[in-house]
Amino acid sequence: MKQEFVRAVPVLEQLEQGGYLAYFVGGSVRDSIMGKEIHDVDIATSATPLEVKEIFGHTIDVGIEHGTVLVFHEGVPYEVTTFRTESTYKDFRRPDQVEFVTSLREDLKRRDFTMNAIAMDKDGCLYDPFCGREDIENQIIRTVGSPDERFSEDALRMVRAVRFISQLGFEVEENTYRALSEKANLLSHIAQERKTAEFQKLLSGKKPKEALRVAASTQILNYYPELDKFTERISHFLSLEVSECQTFEEWLSVIALTSSMNESMFKEWKLPVAVIKRIKALLLGYERRKAEFFTRYQLYELGIEAAHSIERVWAAYSGQPAEHDRIDDLYAKMPIQKETPLSFSGNDLIKWSGKKGGPWIKETMKDIIQGMLDGEIVNEKEFVKRWLIQGNNQLKNN
Template structure:
């Protein structure tokens, strides 16, 4: 259990900190060494939120398993087990060294060691190669705190060796520099340039995950520019077809709230002149989910439509065109497109006027229905009321009803919808 000598964590969930201290305490009582290590130590020192707390120990994985009631052998061959303690989960890893990175990503050989300093030697960057003891003792053999104080990302040991071991570290380096606002040490940057051809070994899913963090971070432009300058963009399994970018559109990205990642991605593609048609296979190759891909593509199509369908002289026609776009692509896509336009406007790269944008926002707010589910009657109810069998015609009819209600040409009540449906069919049969 913990005692008064335990260090106080200020940026971690209190319960998580207590339970992780209990894990370390039990390992210490059994005669082993144990420390908090890596990201949690770094983030606490940087006064950033701590999201998880990893532990490193001299205890072999089977010894760790024997000490705790609930353990999941998540990576026991490589020395990692997950200890479950009072609703909290902690990765506990035996001190180890690694070798034989044949795929430039995963070690083929792992050897357990007894010295925490040896374990820290295998880690990527100095700021992540720090450990902290239960009593507050620091283990910082590569001056990670100094590099944090100087806002520098620096590899542990030789940068080329670190990147050759795990090529994903190159984009992680850029991500850390972008998110933290740090610079990259000269020798570390030279290591990226020297080893960038190994980047093609890395799965697109892992790269996209890192780039999502860059895009949603506080300085996405810095991360994007480093990614381009490094040449990594051309060395992915599915290369980014970069030939240049519109800086004004790129400047709009930080204006987008970071939770709207699809809007930020759409702006990156838009700034690089990548059309919706060209973006579709790229987003598939970059392992975006179908939902994410559709959200980004809808924004690009929306934008392309707004450029080709210039506002007309009559407000009524503009409103009808806008309503049809909302019905075609969905209100969520319309909301995200409006967010994108506000961001472009803030960066001086807008394609619609402020007045037109305000009208579109008002029109969207005033729409009585936005999709078929908002109609006061379903397809099956309509068939029953008309004593008819279904067919392709039903979908067409429902969309006609939706458009009329959305544009205010008829009320959204059951009887009106049935009567209008009967009228449309009579007119159709009479032609």
Template sequence: MSEQHQSLAWQYADSDLANGSAKVIRTLIDHGYEAYWVGGCVRDEYMGRKVSDMDITTSALPEVTSTIFPKVIPTGIKHGTVTVIENGQPFEVTTYRVESGYEDHRHPTQVTFVRDVEEDLRRRDFTMNAMALGIDGAWVDPFGGRSDVDLQMIRCVGDARVRFREDALRMVRCIRFASVFGFAIAKDTWKGMLEVRDTLSWIAMERIRTEMDKMLAGPDPLRGLELIKKSGLYSKMKVPFPYVTDNPTIISAIPVVDTVQLDIRWALLIHGCGISSSEADKLLREWTFSNRRREVIMGLLSFQEAWFEQARGIDLAADRLLWINLVLKHGTDTAEAWILMQEGIQAVSKCLCNGVSLEQVRQWLEAMHIRSLKDLKLTGSELLQALNRRGGPWMGKVLQHLLVKSAAGFLPNDRDILIEEAKQVIEREEQ
């Protein structure tokens, strides 16, 4: 595998990215310093995976790097990292360093700059990430990273317990890599993880959730979930995930859903663990999901609960009205995502949605020419003027009545007809 990489031609990196980073390396070398590509970009190129960013390690001190290039951002200068802007692209350039004093099991309290690239590589997490590549195509691979990639093995650099104590997030990253790459975890690495897994409680949930996002969006999320469960890491997090497989069929549908539909995959995981929408709301907040993502997942769970509690499959007229009300409540995007969610479930279970086919609900959705109040040909102010009444709770109820009737096709979406219907609703209530 390595022979194809004995030149400067990057096969899996964008040419502008490769050329820009190469220019940074050449400039450092021309000024008398060592410089290499390092870490994930080197690993991904060797594996034949798309290279998305290119980090550089160098013997030059950060203050020196800052004087060599015209545009530099001091992103982490006390830890030796600056961001060099070359041809409009950012490149992280970090000085060779060793680290110590990880009191919070995440960040080093002391960073010491060194002159040897191998010393820098020694502090890194896994052998596949502890490789550097020179501008001349020469490899610096002191810990057998290429060999482990060939073996499809994730192995810590040195003592796994030390690596995981330094940064407890590495345990989740280990499982994420195993899941996404389809690699095995070396026995000593797995054993070390189990021995120090209690330290995971030090890690911020935002960082763990980011790793879980990458794992769930990968090609084999079920393997990652099984490893999270088998390792017990799910119960060691600052906010433990209540990973009890309540419905394995639902969880097995996760990889059926397209990888870009990450929040549908999350909804399936939460639903498959038997977590209700009300319980999920608190969990998602504590797991630092954004408001937008939380609303998407909560909408899917609420939609799921309402449909399976109320739909019967024996009265299609009643089920259609339920569907229309759910679409109006949660929105078209949620309804369409819910259908994708059911497609995943049906792919592994072959069951109908409480006796109603997906083809049927799709037809109902397509037939809804009105899907929100803004589609109604009657505004609140027009309603007040037409009825000569003051605003109040009644207005929202009447508008909702008109919306449902129009969306269901029971009432034309015509301003005059809507006003007449509103008058009749008011009269019936006042009788």
């Protein structure tokens, strides 16, 4: 048993000492079976939320109406959720009401996929009524029970299924695949923020191209703003060597280039402003890189990491080999780099020139930096001052 479970065993034991059933459940059990690193350890119990709160001194109500209480043991938080069944779902996402039960099987029965419907006791013994371990061994994504019912209850499960293709490298079982196509239209009821979050996880997985192919063939992508265009060009995208991409922003930039998407799409995806800014910078950088290799001044403005990010997008979409070594060599030979403190400021330029502030400051600083990069100016305050006074810049003409 992994140490993460061992550290949480006292939580199970305290619940059992109170006369209740308690098991580890969910993704941590799945990942443990697969030999993967596990993160959050979740616990299911027959104790009601109020009974859980009576047993443990330090708790937080994180979703008590749905049976979940956050329990702290030795400073580590654990989500402890009461066994439950769910009624009909509203908005194809949230159940109208939940009913607490004492049966572990009934609790596992409501879960999305068989691989996530496995419980483990404190001794490491598995309770697997829906053959989830077998599906894990066969690398199959299969719903618990009817896929039509599971996806009608919570349409976001369809995007989760596709995301698991990327993260785990599994394939979707035939009936589950069919239901993805037939129920995809229900995704129109799901908030874009939730769909975007799943899409981001999909792109960070180990097989994003395979996941996107299934998402396109089942029409799931059509329920993301402007990705209907991407669906039409999915074969072109699948032919690209997109393994170069390392971040969500890089992936989305290549997708945007493939689909000729406009910038409004990023806002419709409810992306954070900072993420949109990075994507726009990558797309602008790509256009410049397409025209010519980085100049010294461009590398100075961008910095080494941003330049490599643009290079990955350019290489992925253009099909040309990335020239990372060339970037590193050019950057290393530059007299000043993005991280280099400048010996002067805009206030110095105002003082030396006797002029008022204005756009000329930015242009003059650019000229000085370019001169430094060309080896004509030394990054020393007195040298820059003499250079300016001698009239080798725009001050003389403004």
